[in-house]
Amino acid sequence: MKPEQLLFAETHEWAQVDRNGNDSVATIGISAFAVQQLTDLVFMQLPQVGRKLTAGEEFGEVESVKAVSPIYSPVSGTVVEVNVALPDNLDRLAADPYGAGWLIKVKIDDEAGLSKLLNFQRYQQQCEAEG
DSSP: OOGGGOEEOTTSEEEEEEEETTEEEEEEEEOHHHHHHHOSEEEEEOOOTTOEEOTTOEEEEEEESSOEEEEEOSSOEEEEEEOTTGGGOHHHHHHOTTTTTOOEEEEESOGGGGGGSBOHHHHHHHHHHHO
16 A cells, blocks of 8 residues: 555554445554654554444554554444454564555444544654654
């Protein structure tokens, strides 16, 4: 996936929304900026399939040699798939945060929350401001 096509939360998670009939599923990950800030990743915890999430809710964490960072859901819905191979292969997250490094897929309950997410340009401006 190209980051220019994604939506971003201010907390550095991204979402790619795919629509299939009346259902919308968001593939969720963390941005390249967040991965670079964390540096050497050592541990990741992800939720179970079936867990209900609310936009802004913490659903997991990623740990680097310097900090533990919560991961927040940019959308509300139910976890329908988890990238179970990722916690044992954290180098995938660093190498391809917008592809093989995806974290979870969530069936969206309400698409209205998507309007609160940033487009790529606005997200880049936020990252520049954070330095």
